[in-house]
Amino acid sequence: MEENAILKAEHLRKTFKLNSRQKRERKVLTDSLVAVDDLSLTLKPGVIYGLLGPNGAGKTTTLRMVATLLTPDKGELTYQGKPVGHNLSEYRKHLGFLTSELKLDDFFTASYTYDYMSALYGIPPEVAAKRKEEVFARFGVTPFANAQIKNLSTGMKQKVSLAISICHDPEIIIYDEPTNGLDILASRDVENFLLDLKKQGKAIVISTHIFSLVEKLCDEVGIILEGKMKLEGTLQELTKEKSLEDVFFDLVEEKQ
Amino acid sequence: MKNVLTVFKKEIRRYFTDRRMLMALFLPGILIFVIYTVVGRVFSTINLTGSITQTTYHIAYTDNSGAATSPLIVQSFEAYLQQSEDEKTNSASYKAILVSDVETYKQEVAQGKYDVLVVFSDDFENKITVRDGSFNYIHIYYNGASSIGSHAYEVILSLADNAYKNYFVNIGSDGKPITPNVGSSDFLGAKLMSVLLPMATMSLLFSSVVSICPDAVAGEKERGTLSAMLLTPIKRGELAIGKILAISVVSLASGITAFLGLALSLPNLMQGLNFTLTPGMIAFMGALVVTTLLLFVSIGMVVSTFAKSVKECSSLMAPFMILAIGASFLPFIVSSKSLGLAFVPFANIALSMSTLLETGNVDLPFFATTIGVNLVLTGALIFVVSRLFKVERIMIK
């Protein structure tokens, strides 16, 4: 099982410095906050990994470290058996990172945004154009590909977002709270998107606080509480005796 | 380099697809043109000696001992009035009187009752032929605050007989320089301009920067589009430089419009205020405007990179705007201009601009220092921006 790991994140730790306003808001006196502590996870091709935890557990921070948006204080990433180290550019070519927030510039068209992101990923224009046609058709973006983003509905924007996130055909997909704030139709689109990528053999990690989503999509689960990985295993293993919900609340009670 | 270009093109595209942004960029230039033209028109109609269409040149002259009835200078003025189509249609005429009390009539000129006072040195006409080595001269006093005054002055200078030309001097019999323009300078003219113009220019330039910079980085942070770019393989430095280049070009375009507005409306303004603008002055103003704009852009970029939202960025830029506009009042307060002041950002810009407009001359060391300070600061701030782009806490929401 370990052999086919495409990405290993080991002993990740992240502390945030708190400014005086943050200290007041949190009613703490310490200058820093340990958001993620000694956390490891492994991603494999064709496997969806679910990072499950309550708000503030450190899910987003973990995924951002895996996506190289944040630099860990400690720990390291190993991609295809090689440490990522400072060679971020090469590693980033194989990463797709998504969150529930839509990150599109209102003034451009879907088509232009796709071209722009492709260019930043260093994809030759001819290759990008061919893939754009394919991906846009798959997500049903083609009819409104040349409309300004600001004129699109939330559902349309969601589709554009998904299409653009895989413009560089990444090996690893990181999706923070995939269905957060989405209506049922858009949620279904996202779920199908992830299952489709799984079928293509992509390694996927999502974060969520929704048990049903994990049960529906994930092959492996990690439960994170207060920045620490509390329990990890395949969905089957974890839910052999009791439901995922019970497993989770037992862990929370154990802590208290 | 390819990535810088990709980012640059995208940013340029962004500015030119947003109508609100386009307005913000090019409105200042149009406003400058409209305001200055209107101000110029207003000033030119409230002329001291009355309306242009009924021009009477009031000329006072002292006795030049020898010329029979009216001195040659006044005769040549009469000839000019007869020849000039322009003056004919404006039904121009002149009244000349012979006076002896120079000081009294200098006052009259200053107050606008007379337009020109021509003073001949004692026994002038005779001394032209019989040279005895003493100082022989003609002084002309005029009221520069009135268009008629300066026009009359120029006409007399240009039409004077060659034999006379050599005697026009700006040195008094005591060897000290005299000031031909006795128009009260603190009235309308140059002094007002020298304060108004820098202020208007500074605030308009800054406002164009305030309207583009907040979106450039802070806005992208707020919308989350920045982190999408940070996740791509391109280097942070490339992203920063691409953005800075694009904003510089865009605000330069905006600055050039502002400057065109200025250049095109200045003659209108000057006509009302009696002020001559040379191509040299325009070139110096251009250099000042462009480097000032670059400085403002780099300040805006530092603030935009530092701020978390468009709103925060705009409010953080307010103090800089107040500083810049406040500095433009300095020419009111500072009368002596030491070279040290050329090293004070903002203040040096306002002082350079006002000196240029007030005197029509360029104080080259002061001016060069100002341009230098602008460029050095711009470079330093761009370096700061590219460093800030690597700071996680600043870049990630």
Ligand SMILES: Nc1ncnc2c1ncn2[C@@H]1O[C@H](COP(=O)(O)OP(=O)(O)O)[C@@H](O)[C@H]1O
């Ligand atoms: N930039 C930051 N500065 C300070 N504290 C932060 C920052 N980002 C996250 N945190 C804190 O770190 C903890 C983990 O946050 P996060 O990873 O967002 O949790 P989750 O995604 O599981 O809700 C929380 O207490 C959060 O408030």
Ligand SMILES: [Mg+2]
């Ligand atoms: Mg989160």
